[in-house]
Amino acid sequence: MRYSGIAWTGSGFDLAVLDEDGRPAAPPARFAAARTDALTGHLLRLEREFAASGESLLTVIDSTNGILDGRLIGAGLAVxxxxxxxxxxxxxxxxxxxxxxALAAARDxxxxxxxxxxxxxxxxxxxEPATDPGLLDRLHRAGRWLSSGDRERPVVALTFDDGPNPPHxxxxxxxxDRYxxxxxxxxxxxxxxxxPAELERMAAAGHQIANHSWSHPYLPDLTRGELLAQLARxxxxxxxxxxxxxxPRMFRPPYGSxxxxxLRRLTGSGATVVLWDVEASDWTLPGAAAITRAVLERARPGSVVLLHDGGGDRSQTVEALPGVIEACSPAATDSPGSTPCPVPDAPSPDRPAAVGVFGWLAAGAGCRAASGRRPGCWLLPGPGVVVPADAEGAVGEQVPVDAGHWLLAVLPIVVLLVFLVPLRWRAPRRPRSPCSPPRWSPWPRSGRPGTRSPSPAERASGTRCSSCT
Incomplete structure (x- = not known):
């Protein structure tokens, strides 16, 4: 067995290959960030060489490197x-x-x-541990948390992760540009x-460019300093x-962590955290038709759609994109000079400020009605209710609740009070002892709890007990 370790740096990737005993099995190599295809090809050549001698190759990365696994696995390498x-x-x-x-894999x-x-x-x-609802609410109200937009406006946002990735x-x-x-x-x-050419083209076309970290790490494994360094670089x-x-003014945590x-570490970063409420899982390469179908089945007004332009072969995403655009925006035409889709108005107290920095695509019949609800969400009575997160990563949305909702919530309580609770509670009758206090008086006549004066019949018969005075 041979083990190749890949480390990322500030400028690219380092490669080391060891055998089971931890000894070098191939010369070390270094690849610039732009040469990921060359890195993949180098590993494939090593795999063939080792296979000729009956050895296999396992490529090892750490949890701070999430940008190579898809490309390497797609090439047929064991990772x-x-x-x-x-x-x-x-x-x-x-x-x-x-x-x-490589040594960690060779040892164990x-x-x-x-x-x-x-x-x-x-x-x-x-x-992952449960998210802190209080911190999420503070970020949301401050306009620094977004997973969906205004559900009353017929627009959706297309977002692409992990690029730039030529040629996709x-x-x-x-x-x-065509649409x-x-x-x-x-x-x-x-x-x-x-x-940089792809970034310049994005900016020139008016697209928004945002931050998705330096190496696509699993954020819980980073210290606060490491996380902030990823954003800053x-x-x-x-x-x-x-x-x-x-x-960038926005940051999307890798894997939606x-x-x-x-969240506490991101609070001091100054960035607006952006997630999504529609994911097509295009990174699993399910086919263009499946990607289009997944978006159209889940999208509705205000949705933030997650797709990928980087991380490997994204030809399926490219093939699916026209169907997504045409179904969501009947006004879009496959011709040069088509009218750009509308951008939301200025932020308001009811809508986070982060919504204003998105480019939004006018939504048509391809999206569900604004009154539709995602499966698994509960609508609790109360003004401005926050719908809990669903399985797809959406954090929540502000849902106005009108007087009708209040009436439906209060009416069962009123019925319970009027018809099920007696107007007067009376204790069940119990046998009285000769010395028990009168039921209509909480205190005995003598004023001392648990005692009373004997009745005339008791005085005549001489009957007394320990509780009589």
Whole structure:
């Protein structure tokens, strides 16, 4: 067995290959961020060489590297993840050194989690801790949290993650330009750094460019300093191309991570956190028809649609995009010079400020009615109710509740009070002892609890008891 470790840096990737005894099995190599295809090809050649001698190759990454697994798995390579507890601490800006990644697998192959196209780098992870509702509410009210827009306006937002990724990003930009549709691109720093031309084209076309971290890490495994460094370096890479004023104002956490610790760390970043409420899972390569169908079945006015232009072969997403645009926007036409879709008005108290920075696509018959509800959501009585998160990652939305909802909520309580609760409660009758106090008086006549004066008949007969005076 041979083990190749891939470490990311501020400029690209380092590669080290070891055998079962931890000795070098191939010369180390370094690849610039733009040469991920060359890195993949190099690993495929090594795999063939090792296979000729009866050996197999396992490529190992750590949990801070989430931008290579899809590409490598799609090429047919075996990929595993080494978690922090089997690795030495990270130092500086970058992942654990490549040699340490390969060595961790050589020492204990069972400690490396095997990844697949269906699970990606989330394979083998426990469910994340519950999100802090109070912190989410504060972020939402401050306009720094968004998972959907105004449900009363017939618009949807198209967003693309993990790019730039030539040639797929360019093909997506071609389609958006053809239909006159705006979109938001959440870019990864290691991809933005070597592809400034795509960033310039996004900015020139009026698309929004946002932050998706530097290396697509699993955020709960980062310290606060590491997380903020990921955001800052990505902002710098994007800002160097499109200018400081055009730099990111929004951040989408990789994998939608929103644990209490992650949210607390993001609170001081100043970025607006953006999630989604429609996911087509196009990164699993289900086919163009399945991607289109998933979007159209789930989208409704105000939806934020998650698609991908990076992370591997995105030709299926490119093929599905025209069907999504045409179904959601009957006004869009496949011809040059079509009218751009509307952008929301200025932010208002009822709508987070972050909504205003999106490009929105006019929604038509392809989206569900604004009154539709996602499965699994509960509508609780009360003004401005927050609908709980569903399984697809949406955090919630403000839903106005009118007087009719209040009446339906209060009426059962009124009926219960009027018809089920007696107007006068009376204790059940119990046998009286000669010395028991009168039922109509809570205190005995003598004024001392538990005692009373004997009756005339008792005085005549001389009958007394311990409770009589």
């Amino acid at each position: 595993g993840r080494a978690d922090p507890w089997v690795l030495p601490p990270r130092s500086g800006f970058g992942s654990v050194p490549a040699e340490e990644l 192959p069972a400690a490396v989690v095997r990844l697949s196209a269906e699970t990606g780098t989330l394979a083998g992870r426990d469910p 990003t360019g093909r997506i930009l071609d389609l958006l 006159g549709v705006p979109a938001t691109f959440f870019c990864v720093g290691l991809h933005a750094l070597p592809h 990505t902002d710098e890479a994007i800002g160097a191309t499109v200018g400081a004023d055009g730099g 929103r644990t209490p610790a992650v």
